[in-house]
Amino acid sequence: MRVIIMRRILTLNVSALAAIAVFAAGCGCGSNSGTTAGTPTTTTTTTGGTTPTSTAAKRPVPTAAGNTATGDKIVVGMVSSLNGDLKPWGDDSAKGGQLAVEEFNKQNPNGIGGKKIDFHVADSNSKPEQGKTAAEKLMSDGALAIVGEVASGITAQIANAAYEKGVPVVAVGATRTDLTDIGSNVFRVCYTDAFQGPVMATFAYKELGKRKAALVTDLKQPYSTGLSNSFRDFFTKLGGTVVDEEFYNTGDAQFSGQLTNLKSKGPDVIFMSGYFNETGPLARQAREQGLGKDVPLLGGDGWDSREILNTGGDAIVGSFFCNHYNSQETRPEVQDFLAKWKAKYGTAPGTTMGALGYDGTMLTLQSLKAAKSADSKDLMDALDNTENYKGVSGNITLKGMGGSPHKRALVVQLTNDPNAPQKFVKAYEWDDVFGAGGGPGAAPAATTTTK
């Protein structure tokens, strides 16, 4: 309740500040002239103190002081799902983090101001409560920042715990849209569900030419329900219809009832927003129910795993999903990263979390270097000032974004080639989907004007 009231006061302030900003826009940045009155709120950084920006101002600012580096070490923590359902992701995220630290140490043999990076990885066991415990342990060990997690539910717990302590969190693969509203200490290096849903909707509508979508949602996963909603909203906005939505629960085995219903509604595309564990059997049973290959299956980044090809078999080959990174991309960052990864671990990363774990850790370390002093608070400011950071998974700008960058998303296709299970299909930038300056929230206008 208190939070709500506080947010109301803050939003009032923001609108007042926005009005001032409109006046301010007249003198400084000419490129702002094209934007509407409500948008150029990025200029409110002049207020001093906590330097809130348009979306950041809505986010509560932690009052606790956070950690300061002591001795000759700077402790950076990572929470990762090294066991449990999300193990394929957690392993890659931790490996990516270690690779980033190794490389950073090589580039900066003296560390940061004589202090060496001390990287701790803690296991969340794919469970939110254990993730919270792991984060608390890392913070009591003096971690200046926490990198992770790969999933939104766990990250939310970590972010709340870190908010209490005033420690920044750089989420690796947590895409749930409202996650960064927890506090101004929360950042991420991945896109959000508010983007990947529309990306897949655009792909289905424009590239595949589909008009009638059916949704299959995992009721137990906030990730899945959120993603289904964002897909539905954008698909209908484009002019398509959502003919059916069916639900299941994590761990279900039999989907024939739902699939019979779904088939009778005659969709020409099916969006399955759940995780890979259930999507494989779902796809298999959908094909057995007579939903042919002319009805493509689409999904979000929750599909990203080799296991989906084992459980889904032939049924899932040829399906499309949204991902953060693809090894077939020719961008130099990707090819550099792949070479380094192969040199250290032998094989290419199995999931996208390798690249995101690397990006999250590297961004944190680079921000530490840029920070005024080695403490959580200055690190948070440095992270919040990130502009055009060239990550493996795409460019990251956090300045004025309220913690969630507008990153590119890739549509990839599953193949039965064991060496390249994910074929690169198409890359979407934020503007490709929402149009220049469009999209949810007022923030996109800010990014276009900072260039």
Add this chain to the structure above:
Amino acid sequence: MTLALHLVAGVDFNTLPQQLVNGLLLGAIYALIALGYTMVYGVLRLINFAHGEVYMLGAYVALFVSYFMGFRPDATHPPQATILNLVIMLLASMVVCSIVGVCIERFAYRPMRSHSRIASLITAIGVSLLLQYGGALFLPNSPPPSISESVNPFHGQSKEFTLKGPSQDLVMLVEKAKPAKDQAQAAYQGWLTSHPNADIYNLPADGQALKEAQQSSTDIFNDAEHKVEAGGVHLIIQTGQAVMLVSTVVLMGILTYMVLFTRAGRAMRAVSHDFDSAALMGINVNNIVTFTFVLGSSLAGAGAMMTATFLGTPLTTFYGLAPGVKAFVAAVLGGIGNIPGAVLGGLLMGMAENMVVWAGYSNYRDAVAFLVLIIVLLFKPGGLMGSSKVEKV
């Protein structure tokens, strides 16, 4: 919002036969597991909460046997799948599960038999948790493995029955839409062959226009085709699922024979009737209890092998939790301790779940199991076919 969406969702009577069949297939598996609960309860008056974990172990046994036979997910050339493979997996699961079931009884329940019944109940919960969490230490569970579909010789096979054809004018509609679709498709394909290097997801304007024309004409055609499809009543039965149902019925038949027509079965019924008197009449009660666990656990193993193989579900040590709970509800619904009751309860549960889905409330699919349990306990505590004698547990 989603709730509102589903409140207005109508029911489609053309899919009712298919949903009933789905319910039957689902219910048959519940029934198979429920038999284990009900037989153990009949003999020992004990709810064997570890039964779901026996089921889970059965699925793992099937997995390991399939690996052993060469059907690993990473195998590039898996051997040809035959029915013999499935039979080996089935028998292995049944045998291992009966051994596990007997061991649980021997080492966990028998020492507690002379104590109060609540002590046995707590022990059963303890064994269940031990297998769930202890199993995670040595069974592969992250990432969850699954039985490769290459082991299933019936994979992808299904039979479609048309119960009622669509009307003639609907079929005409499809005929009418076909030439336009074919023409647009040919134009687009022609363009693609003349531009061999074109990336179909990033086409230049002229190619994109042809692609869109092809898509919209295909749309109209598909729409018409769907109307034809939805206008008739169809029944699709996957061969694998049919095999599953037949095997289930056969196993239940064998069980019925064993319980009704063998000496051990007669003794089992005597023990279930009155434990102490049966012992006084010279029946070796311990052997009969072991026999009961062998029967119940092997049925669970068979059910687990079939679901894990034909449905392709990833396995974790919690694999038996949800089916175990539902089968327990099925046993209570039919009247716990009553063998035909367990079968009836299982089938009803499967049907009830699918009817909820059919009505458009798939988000309440699991809730119905517990709703049924509450209603049965309120109005007919003995279950549909059980005695209504009130017992203190």
